[in-house]
Amino acid sequence: MHRRVVSLLLAFSFVLASCGASTEGKLGVELFQVTCAACHSADLSGGFGPPIGAGSNAALNLSDDQIGNTIRVGPGRMPSFAELSDEQIASLVEFLRWMQDGS
Structure with missing residues (x-):
């Protein structure tokens, strides 16, 4: 399981790097791994916490400030x-936001 999580997060990192994601976006991947993935899963599909990735409406009507x-x-x-x-x-x-857009 741990290998899968690391592999998925590394894949996210490479995708963000190749599409010119900002430094903040790249830091977000690392922070997600450390602070969020245990509950929301590496692919954001949920687990203990709700799904928050593409296809989820978890933050659909929330501003960035509200999510923060x-x-x-x-x-x-x-x-x-x-x-x-x-x-x-x-x-x-x-x-x-990037992950919810399904990019």
Whole structure:
């Protein structure tokens, strides 16, 4: 399982690098691996946490600020990630938006 997660995240990294993703987007991949993948799975299909990737409507009607606040506060059973900097939160939001677009 761990190998699959690492492989998927490496694949995301290469795709982001090849399509000219910003530094923030690349940082978002790394942060997702460390802070989110355990609950949302490496392919964002869900697990303990809900699915948040392409085809999911988890953040469809939320602004970037609302998504960032969700990450920072951790509503419901989701843990708080208040220790993340504004730049790190922005990186995660950019990565999630990119993945939800199905790019």
